[in-house]
Amino acid sequence: MCGIMGYLGPKAATPILLDGLRRLEYRGYDSAGIAVHDGTSLSVAKAEGKLDRLVGQLDVQPLVGSYGIGHTRWATHGPPSDRNAHPHTNPDGEVAVVHNGIIENFTALKEELIAKGAAFASDTDTEVIAHLVAEEYDGDLLEAVRRAVRRAEGAYALVAMSKEEPGRIVAVRMISPLVVGVGDGEMFLASDIPAVLHHTRSFAVIDNGEMVDLSPDGWHIETLDGTAVERDLLEVDWDAEQAERGGYPHFMLKEIFEQPAAATETLSGRITEDGTVDLDGVDWPEGLVENLDRIWITACGTAFHAGLVGKEIFERLLRVPTEAAYAHEMRYRDPIITGTTMTLAISQSGETADTLAAANLAKERGSRLLALTNVVGSTLSRDADDVLFTRAGPEISVASTKAYLTMLVGEYLLALALGERRGAFDASDHAELVEALRHLPVKIEEALERDAEVAEVADRFIGHEDVYFIGRGLDNAVAMEGSLKMKEISYIHSEAMPAGELKHGTLALVTEGTPVVVVLTQSDVYDKTVSAIQEVKARGAFVVAVAFEDDGEVAKHADEVLRIPRVPDILSPVVSIVPLQLLAYHVASARGHDIDQPRNLAKSVTVE
Ligand code: F6R
Numbered sequence: 001m002c003g004i005m006g007y008l009g010p011k012a013a014t015p016i017l018l019d020g021l022r023r024l025e026y027r028g029y030d031s032a033g034i035a036v037h038d039g040t041s042l043s044v045a046k047a048e049g050k051l052d053r054l055v056g057q058l059d060v061q062p063l064v065g066s067y068g069i070g071h072t073r074w075a076t077h078g079p080p081s082d083r084n085a086h087p088h089t090n091p092d093g094e095v096a097v098v099h100n101g102i103i104e105n106f107t108a109l110k111e112e113l114i115a116k117g118a119a120f121a122s123d124t125d126t127e128v129i130a131h132l133v134a135e136e137y138d139g140d141l142l143e144a145v146r147r148a149v150r151r152a153e154g155a156y157a158l159v160a161m162s163k164e165e166p167g168r169i170v171a172v173r174m175i176s177p178l179v180v181g182v183g184d185g186e187m188f189l190a191s192d193i194p195a196v197l198h199h200t201r202s203f204a205v206i207d208n209g210e211m212v213d214l215s216p217d218g219w220h221i222e223t224l225d226g227t228a229v230e231r232d233l234l235e236v237d238w239d240a241e242q243a244e245r246g247g248y249p250h251f252m253l254k255e256i257f258e259q260p261a262a263a264t265e266t267l268s269g270r271i272t273e274d275g276t277v278d279l280d281g282v283d284w285p286e287g288l289v290e291n292l293d294r295i296w297i298t299a300c301g302t303a304f305h306a307g308l309v310g311k312e313i314f315e316r317l318l319r320v321p322t323e324a325a326y327a328h329e330m331r332y333r334d335p336i337i338t339g340t341t342m343t344l345a346i347s348q349s350g351e352t353a354d355t356l357a358a359a360n361l362a363k364e365r366g367s368r369l370l371a372l373t374n375v376v377g378s379t380l381s382r383d384a385d386d387v388l389f390t391r392a393g394p395e396i397s398v399a400s401t402k403a404y405l406t407m408l409v410g411e412y413l414l415a416l417a418l419g420e421r422r423g424a425f426d427a428s429d430h431a432e433l434v435e436a437l438r439h440l441p442v443k444i445e446e447a448l449e450r451d452a453e454v455a456e457v458a459d460r461f462i463g464h465e466d467v468y469f470i471g472r473g474l475d476n477a478v479a480m481e482g483s484l485k486m487k488e489i490s491y492i493h494s495e496a497m498p499a500g501e502l503k504h505g506t507l508a509l510v511t512e513g514t515p516v517v518v519v520l521t522q523s524d525v526y527d528k529t530v531s532a533i534q535e536v537k538a539r540g541a542f543v544v545a546v547a548f549e550d551d552g553e554v555a556k557h558a559d560e561v562l563r564i565p566r567v568p569d570i571l572s573p574v575v576s577i578v579p580l581q582l583l584a585y586h587v588a589s590a591r592g593h594d595i596d597q598p599r600n601l602a603k604s605v606t607v608e
Contacts, residue, residue, distance in 0.1 A: 029073075032339065099159075204221065299327055305398055328354040337367045437571065475522055516541040518579070
């Protein structure tokens with residue numbers, strides 16, 4: 001994620017930049033920095049750790065000037081440290097850059113620059129941009145940034161300043177969000193509106209592929225190919241609390257709607273041009289993957305439910321026996337683990353005590369340990385042999401949504417990477433899966449567009465005290481997560497089980513009007529799940545099905561259908577979970593609960 005800021009106006013830039021960064025800290029807070037121009041020189045201050053460290057540093061050594069840029073970091077390339085904190089400059093300090101997102105071809109660019117004699121001071125992809133802008137600079141910052149951006153691939157936003165052009169700031173949006181706040185004789189740049197909402201209520205939202213040029217004469221937007229863009233100002237009337245949540249009533253809803261962008265980040269740079277998977281942070285030794293005879297997946301709660309999806313897809317795609325185990329169970333079992341076992345530990349926080357214990361048990365017994373986690377620098381990421389970061393950005397709501405969805409995307413990438421090494425794929429199947437994976441963010445977006453329909457269905461759940469979720473195979477894994485979301489924030493008792501299991505006991509609880517949610521996306525077991533719908537319908541259940549938009553059958557069986565866009569069956573969890581997250585959200589909201597902090601729960605469970 002990362003948060004970026006810029007200021008140009010008559011006031012002192014430093015306090016405005018620091019205040020904006022404080023409001024952007026939710027996007028990352030492992031280090032922070034600013035660069036300020038005083039009309040003659042361009043100075044940089046940066047520090048590892050929370051913003052307060054930088055503030056302390058600036059108290060002792062202030063940076064004076066009326067325009068500047070700032071950054072609060074969520075590490076992707078290189079660990080949190082002073083040297084990896086932004087802004088980055090070229091070695092002569094002529095160009096300063098802050099950046100959010102990933103420069104996918106940074107290794108190739110860095111090698112090219114090193115071959116020409118460039119020296120680098122950090123491990124980041126951002127520093128490459130500072131070098132490129134300096135290399136392209138011939139007196140016009142806008143043109144230098146344009147040429148640099150043409151050489152840099154990826155999903156990102158960046159802001160640049162030059163020592164040579166006091167009073168000018170240039171920014172670019174390539175997918176990652178960016179807005180210009182337009183005040184009275186002053187201008188702001190920020191990753192989101194709330195960061196500067198107390199300075200102005202007028203905003204120009206920068207679109208993908210656009211550049212913005214700020215100078216004392218004003219601001220203008222143009223496309224990368226130089227076409228001027230007229231942009232109407234957006235007048236924002238959110239109150240302070242709404243602003244912190246980006247205008248959403250709760251962080252949970254905000255995070256649900258961030259999922260297309262989060263999935264884009266998870267995929268970014270990990271599928272190469274030839275369609276193979278290249279995972280940063282994963283370096284399996286020769287022979288390990290080829291000789292793998294078992295995979296353990298260990299996690300808790302929502303992360304465990306992501307593990308259930310992992311089990312299904314690893315077994316289906318790789319034909320390697322895979323066990324998904326609750327970490328609190330696995331740590332006290334005597335799991336069968338050998339040197340040809342791989343263990344995948346999944347954790348948003350990377351700090352869940354049970355998951356760390358199970359992961360380390362597996363490692364002690366000789367398993368290769370792979371972490372799938374959201375938090376760079378977390379204990380799990382440090383304990384593991386290999387790490388795949390989900391890059392969902394900070395998740396504030398206790399009920400996990402975007403972290404779960406990006407765990408799923410991470411597992412598909414892992415399955416592909418493992419399968420490529422094991423020669424498990426037919427070329428056309430592989431190409432089809434990769435193509436579908438690339439399109440997932442758009443499909444997630446389409447699923448979110450049906451929010452209003454989900455909200456209507458949610459009304460039917462409000463007065464109930466028991467709800468059941470069913471499905472088969474991958475649909476069962478999603479039903480488990482949908483059920484957990486429902487119970488943890490709505491406080492309605494909810495149970496999930498494989499559709500075939502109902503008749504072995506739980507059916508006794510289904511009476512007139514009992515809500516039963518059926519996930520129905522797997523064509524190979526479709527008819528079998530429809531039989532389970534008949535069983536509950538015969539007892540008077542109110543059935544809500546989650547099904548593909550092109551399913552012409554389902555409406556004959558279910559009372560309500562929550563439609564999802566068509567994706568290959570194997571990828572369905574990534575979209576079928578979306579209406580279930582929204583359903584839980586709307587039910588809890590209608591019941592008036594504290595959605596972001598449900599009773600008795602905590603975001604990170606660091607006790608056993
Ligand atoms: C539920 C939820 C929890 C966590 C669980 C593990 O919405 O968020 O069930 O998934 O506590 O947490 P992490 O993923 O941090 O290990």
